[in-house]
Amino acid sequence: MKRRDVVKGIAGAAAVVAVPAGVIRAGDTWAAAHDDTGGEHSEEAVRDLYTEQYKGRTITVSQATGAVHIDGKELHVMKLGDGAYLTSMCHYRIEPTPLAAGRQAVDELRGANLLPSGTHHA
Template sequence: MHASASASATRTRRAFLRTVFGGAALAGTAAALAPVLRARRPRQTLGPAPLTEETYRGRHISVDPVAAVVHIDGRPLHVMRRADGSYLSAVNHFQSYGTPLELARAAVDELGTTQLALATPHHG
């Protein structure tokens, strides 16, 4: 009878452990952890930010605000990002602007009817 009592105790422990670590407990744990796990996932983005394009004073301006790439009439304008987050360009490197679009408009104002020079490859 001693073996039978031991087998009964083993089944009871198994049933207990199955209950604690089994389906119902796992479902409750998963439900409790779901918000934490969801918050750790990288956020979905809708894709790259669209280019900003406009005509300003008769000139076509195209700006990629994420990459800070500016084109005026299809020609690239060299843009530099400053440590404070503002932007400056080769057209006027003494004044900085809050956004690449503001910088592009100021470059058009400075250029007047002059075209930007085509960029030549730099060999170093």
């Protein structure tokens, strides 16, 4: 692999990460953003979610949307054109699935709490 190929790859990843702050949604947890049933979720909504305990953290992935939550807080995940996933926590490593991206984010957090990835100021 040539040095210019590595530089092109890094530049491409940097371009993907340079998403305007207004596009990044932060703040609410998945439950707060999607709970319109007064606390009761339909059986279909429960089946859509995959939950896993990883290194003492709870990772929840929506199979329909690919949304990833760590301990109830949304992780900003970007789906790339080739079916790979990139997170705001680890923007230099591309993962094959949203769950793998969530696991990588937990590794990067090293026990810290997930903070909102950005806000839009008008």
